[in-house]
Amino acid sequence: MRKLWLVPVLLLCASLTACSSGNGTSTTGTSNSATEADTQGAETEKDAATDGAAQGGIPVAGACWYNFADTFISNARQTLLNVAKADGRIEVIDADSQNDVGTQTSNMNNMFTKGVDYLVLNNINTGAISEICDQIKEEGCYGIFANTDTPSDEDFAKNDKLYSVASRAPESGTIMGEAVVKYWKEHPEADRNGNGKLDYVMLLGIQGHYDTEVRSEYSVKAIQDAGIEVNQIGGELICEYNRAKAQEAVAALLANYSEDIDCVLACNDDMALGAIEALKAGGFFKDAGTYLPVCGVDATAVGCDAVREGTLLTTALNNPVTLAKAIYKVMALTKEGTEVTTESLGIAGTEVEGHRVWISYKAINADNVDEANYDITNTSLE
Ligand code: GAL
Numbered sequence: 001m002r003k004l005w006l007v008p009v010l011l012l013c014a015s016l017t018a019c020s021s022g023n024g025t026s027t028t029g030t031s032n033s034a035t036e037a038d039t040q041g042a043e044t045e046k047d048a049a050t051d052g053a054a055q056g057g058i059p060v061a062g063a064c065w066y067n068f069a070d071t072f073i074s075n076a077r078q079t080l081l082n083v084a085k086a087d088g089r090i091e092v093i094d095a096d097s098q099n100d101v102g103t104q105t106s107n108m109n110n111m112f113t114k115g116v117d118y119l120v121l122n123n124i125n126t127g128a129i130s131e132i133c134d135q136i137k138e139e140g141c142y143g144i145f146a147n148t149d150t151p152s153d154e155d156f157a158k159n160d161k162l163y164s165v166a167s168r169a170p171e172s173g174t175i176m177g178e179a180v181v182k183y184w185k186e187h188p189e190a191d192r193n194g195n196g197k198l199d200y201v202m203l204l205g206i207q208g209h210y211d212t213e214v215r216s217e218y219s220v221k222a223i224q225d226a227g228i229e230v231n232q233i234g235g236e237l238i239c240e241y242n243r244a245k246a247q248e249a250v251a252a253l254l255a256n257y258s259e260d261i262d263c264v265l266a267c268n269d270d271m272a273l274g275a276i277e278a279l280k281a282g283g284f285f286k287d288a289g290t291y292l293p294v295c296g297v298d299a300t301a302v303g304c305d306a307v308r309e310g311t312l313l314t315t316a317l318n319n320p321v322t323l324a325k326a327i328y329k330v331m332a333l334t335k336e337g338t339e340v341t342t343e344s345l346g347i348a349g350t351e352v353e354g355h356r357v358w359i360s361y362k363a364i365n366a367d368n369v370d371e372a373n374y375d376i377t378n379t380s381l382e
Contacts, residue, residue, distance in 0.1 A: 177222025
């Protein structure tokens with residue numbers, strides 16, 4: 001049984017002054033500083049929403065995103081709010097975990113306390129997936145793991161109301177690796193120190209996160225599969241999908257390895273852009289002779305600008321609009337009791353396997369960068 005929550009009068013007053021009315025949260029835009037007010041705003045609006053649901057209003061989904069300030073996540077988040085507002089069948093509220101497991105847990109518990117019908121979780125507590133699944137089952141709401149490690153088969157077997165929506169991370173790793181292979185084969189000078197090995201720097205996202213693990217593994221695998229010997233420079237550089245952290249990490253490496261690095265593989269575009277900044281400051285990207293291949297994932301607007309500028313060699317389109325629409329559609333289908341299948345979901349680029357929805361990536365480079373367009377204001381559910 002889910003618990004009922006009594007709204008403290010003061011909090012309600014705060015929500016009335018802080019929040020706008022209407023469907024969806026009042027959290028504004030994609031703020032860079034995910035403030036308490038953002039989270040609070042989302043939660044307080046839920047007070048009204050919960051009351052509505054309890055009185056036969058529309059179902060409410062509580063989305064806990066790992067970090068509102070993350071470029072990819074902010075696009076997915078905004079699209080989900082836009083789609084919910086336009087469609088009107090399910091209200092979406094959200095909260096920012098601020099890249100902190102403790103904050104995620106507390107946001108999740110707040111959503112449960114308020115009796116949400118759906119919990120959408122962009123989980124960063126990757127060591128506790130089964131425990132979270134058990135908690136969702138106990139609360140009785142639907143659980144949708146979004147853009148993160150999918151729960152195990154055992155977890156799915158225990159709960160019919162569990163789903164996951166994520167991109168096929170192996171594809172994104174392979175896209176990066178294959179781009180580097182192509183570059184290496186076409187440019188004999190790419191072996192900068194002439195050691196016969198491809199000396200690469202790997203920039204990792206959040207430790208243990210599905211995309212981090214799989215993208216790093218499959219990018220290197222694609223290079224090795226092409227018969228190229230590799231050498232990792234700098235070891236495990238955990239930069240948490242963050243541009244500034246990646247910039248700092250690469251700048252530090254340049255002090256010792258400026259003449260050795262042959263390429264940078266980044267588990268997302270933000271980190272690739274941080275690496276490019278550091279490389280520019282270190283004398284790279286001045287001309288053809290100082291070019292260094294850097295690869296990323298997401299095909300964000302800024303990532304695509306770097307592709308056009310000729311710095312980012314390749315990126316893999318990770319479509320936040322598709323992610324958000326697939327999440328919403330799973331909720332809408334389950335609400336009306338329709339089985340979620342590839343056909344019933346009906347969103348281009350998605351495939352349903354059991355209760356797992358997979359989204360495909362697309363390789364983006366200078367030749368097709370204009371195909372990476374997506375529109376977060378497009379709310380059609382096709
Ligand atoms: C990835 C994305 C990263 C980051 C991460 C957070 O799919 O490529 O940029 O947003 O998700 O879950």
